[in-house]
Amino acid sequence: MVERQIRTFDVTDLGVQARMKDVPREIFVDPTLASLAYSDARLTLASQPPRELTAPLILARLLKEARLREGERALVVAGATGYAAALVAGLVGSVVSLDDDEAFAARAKANFETLGLGNAKSVAGPLALGAPAEAPFDVVIVDGVSQGEFGPLFGQVADRGRLLAIVSERTGARMGKAMLYQRAAAGGAFSPRALFDASAGALAAFAKPPEFVF
Secondary structure, eight states: OIIIIIGGGTOOOHHHHHHHHHSOGGGGSOGGGGGGTTSSSOEEESOSSOEEEOOHHHHHHHHHHHTOOTTOEEEEETOTTSHHHHHHHTTSSEEEEEESOHHHHHHHHHHHHHHTOTTEEEEESOGGGOOTTTOOEEEEEEEEEEOOOOHHHHTTEEEEEEEEEEEOSSTTOSEEEEEEEEEOSTTOOEEEEEEEEEEOOBOGGGOOOOOOOO
């Protein structure tokens, strides 16, 4: 996976590469999909509505662009069974995985315990509201395609922190542009920067409200 997918997608960060090698992705997917855990195929977890795991090469590139540092506090939104947060856990001081599906949150907690990740925590709650009790965060990663309605999440980003997400203008889209939103100064506004084209599962929690048409 690392040699054929990750490195070929401009993921040169050795720390990210090492985490992709060390974390067993098969424990985060449904048992029937274990044989496909390291492929670049779309993997859908059993839930209602169904949830896709972001492809390894897209997730690794996001983590590279996040420039995670030792000692930082991180939040993964739409963390599902905890794979992204497990990767992040080895690169920062602590990480919170948030999901609005309580079954996913429970599976993430169990997976963290299985891997001995004492600095990873799983919480359940509405995605759009973030994890205010755990804030502020140096970095927030939204794991899916959204329309960029991140108001409460921006409020949980620490001074000079950043938020990364895949954003599309279309409701329910599975393709978009990976974006980095950087808070340039203490209490300041966020500066957006487009990074690369990306695909992932759609996140309805961050859809724009419908506009009234005369």
